[in-house]
Amino acid sequence: MNLTLLTEKLNLEVRCCKDKLDREVSGGYMGDLLSDVMANSKKDDVWITCQSHQNVVAVSVLKEHAGIILVLGKEPDTDTIERASQEGIPLLVTDLPGFEIAGRLYDLITV
C-alpha cells in the first residue's frame, strides 16, 4: 500500500512532501522514545508518534521510513516541516490517538 491510499483511508492531512506519497508502506511502528524507534522500527515503516520537533526527521531518514504520522492533533514545528521537506520525509497529521491509528493501519497493511 502506498502513502496516498493510506492518507485517504486514515483520513490524514499532509503537511509536507505531497509529491512523495507514492512511497510504499510495508509496516508501522509507534513510539515517542527516539532510541526505541531507532532500535526497533524498520525500513519502509510509517512512524506513528506525538513528537513534533525536528529531531524526528533524522531518525526517519536514518531508518528509511516511508513517512511520519503525528497523532492527537499535534502539528509539526516549522523547522520540522523545513527539514522533512529537504529530506523528502512526508509528514502526516491526525486528531486521532496513536492507538486508533495503529489499529487501523495494522488492518490495512496486514489484511
Added chain:
Amino acid sequence: MSREYEVSFPVKGDNFEDAGKVSVEIKRLLKGHGITGDILRRAAIATYESEVNIISYAQQGNINVRVTDDSISINIQDRGPGITDIEQAMKQGYSTANDRIREMGFGAGMGLFNIKNCSDSFEILSEINKGTLLKILINR
C-alpha cells in the same frame, strides 16, 4: 581497488537542533562506499546514539569512522563529564538525562545498550571530568 576509507566529524554539545545530521551524513558516505543492509543499519544506529550522547552530555566530541575491507570501526571521543559507573550506564533504562532531554524523547537509557547490540565489539573508556571514548567495531 582498496575499500579503505576514513572520515571524522566534530559534534557540538547541547546542539539538539542538529542532532542526527552527522549520522545522516555518515550513513550516506557508507552507502556510497558500498555498505548496505544489516551492516549499514547497525552502523547508522551506533553512530546516531553516539552523536546524541555527545549532544546530551558532553561539551564537544568527535566521531571518527574508519572502513577497511573487513570492518567498520567507529571511535567517538568526547570532552565531557565522563561516566562514573560504566556497568550501570550499560543497563537498559538507566539514564542521567535531565527532563528537557527526556521530553524530546531522548535519554531513555537505551543508547549505550543499542550501540552494544549493534556492535561486534564495543569498549568504553572514560575518565571523570575529562571525557569518554567509545570504540565500536562492526565486521563486514
